[in-house]
Amino acid sequence: MNWLTNFVRPKIKALVGAKPDVPDNMWHKCPGCGQMLFHRDLEANLNVCTHCDHHLRLPVLKRLASLFDDAAYTRIELPKVPVDPLKFRDRKRYTDRLKEARNKTGEEDAIVVGHGKMSGVDTVIAAFNFEFMGGSMGTAVGEGIVVAAHLAVQQKAPLIVIPASGGARMQESILSLMQMPRTTVALQELSEAGLPYIVLLTDPTTGGVSASFAMLGDIHVAEPGCMIGFAGRRVIEQTVREVLPDGFQTAEYLHEHGMVDMVVSRLDLKQALGNLIHMIMVKKISGNVELITRESIEDHLDQSDEEGDLKVASGPVEQPIPDDPKPKPIKKDDD
């Protein structure tokens, strides 16, 4: 690791419990191409490498801001769950691990729920905070998903869940396993209310998280290169004793194997997700709307590079619904 990334800042942060959005240092080394990236450039590009498009992790609050219209959303306060119900202790007490994670992140647990508008449509997002104990799922995370799903049902809003999680939180043992059926029940209520559930898979999505709500979406969108799977690489290697294929368990691999609808660059996610939600929730638009005609698509294809038709096929990036939430006289159908 570069000496710069090991700068003294983390220690100070641990002491004072500073906010996580203070940059640790000015330069980051891209794990993809090795280039040094200035933190402001990186931030402006949503932590996507400006040289090679490698997607570095995006802090959870920035993630939410990057998706909602005008970066505006209301954060939902989550009910507190019982702390350390099993009195778990490995090499450290679970209560101490929690304290550390809370000091480090300034957050209560590994999930944040917000609601706001996307493409003008009320939307609920539950996003994981990987910085908090690897985004592991215990009862607090389960609670976050349940609250988010209930809120979406109440508001007749779509739900987006953004996992970034190593899986179950072992320190909550069986209670963490039980969050798999628990979150599933909450999502069934959403589904039975006819509301869309979109999963945005980010790095990593594995274990008990991938084997429950993360794979139950109506639509699965994934960030390029992110790791998605059930079992960890090491466990698989030990079991099958063979070399794993190239790109094994990446977003592209899952796309290839039919588990993911589309792989979308972070820079296009706001529009891609916004379009999906808009299409599902606003079933008819009237007024002066630019129609997508066959000619306009073909024009577009002529102009675009050789991958152009793929982009149109996977849809949302190229379609003419602009960033601005209320650009056109779009009328929402009642309800």
Next chain:
Amino acid sequence: MRNFLDFEQPIADLEGKIEELRHLVDDGEVNIADEVGKLQTKANKLLTSTYAKLSPWQKVQVARHQDRPHCIDYVNALIEDFTPLAGDRNFGEDHAIIGGMGRFRGQSCVVLGHEKGNDTESRVKRNFGMARPEGYRKAIRLMELAERFDLPVITFVDTPGAYPGVGAEERGQAEAIARSIEKCLQIKVPLISTIIGEGGSGGAIAIAAADTVMMLEHSVYSVISPEGCASILWRSADEAKTAAETLRLTAQDLKELKVIDTIVTEPVGGAHRDPAGAIQSVAQEIENHLKDHMALDGGTLRSKRREKFLAMGRP
């Protein structure tokens, strides 16, 4: 020849002595029958006291005991006219999960369960009870079939976990498990699950999000194996015993945590000493719970099932 676990050594010694005595010719000097009787009483006492206070790690060993009755033994003993049904209609047939229709005490039902196998050949065929996506997708298919024909579903859980392999990942192991859990929570027919041995993580809950979840007294159920937990949290697989004590994976712990509904008492010395007895105890409990669930209409039953899981970990 009985297979003894390490901690059963004192019992093994006593039973060995009894066996030796039985083969001695009574020469009249010592009353062999008397001696055998005494030793037998002593052995029984020791067995009872040992099994009354098994540690979590000892329970892990009992739950994995090679002579413990497996899914196939329950099916053979309890399900009349069992008709195996195979395949996920998509990729293949997974022998790690047994599925089919049959009659349980007169009632037509669908049966599902992990099967570990009992010799080298069958263990390989059954993949040691570690299912691949096809297995869970077959389970989904059979649960759907059960709902369509209004048949209750009885499942037997006994798996180290879902199989971690390249093909399994390729074919969507995570999605298959997620959908199987979802199906358990969707069907409007009774679903009763019994953890008969090992309840290994996602591979177990995939067919165990049930109206009644029962555990045999010495079976275990956890989010990760003690070995896996030890190697991650203690950074040493040698700490499996410590991990087992910490994970709260026994039937008694899980009943207290309200994760399971019922504990089925095992014969003295564990289910492997008296498989038929253990199987009948399980059957009796299944029958009782089935009667209760069948008295409810499907919608109410499903709401209650969902409410139960929704409450797990609720503040």
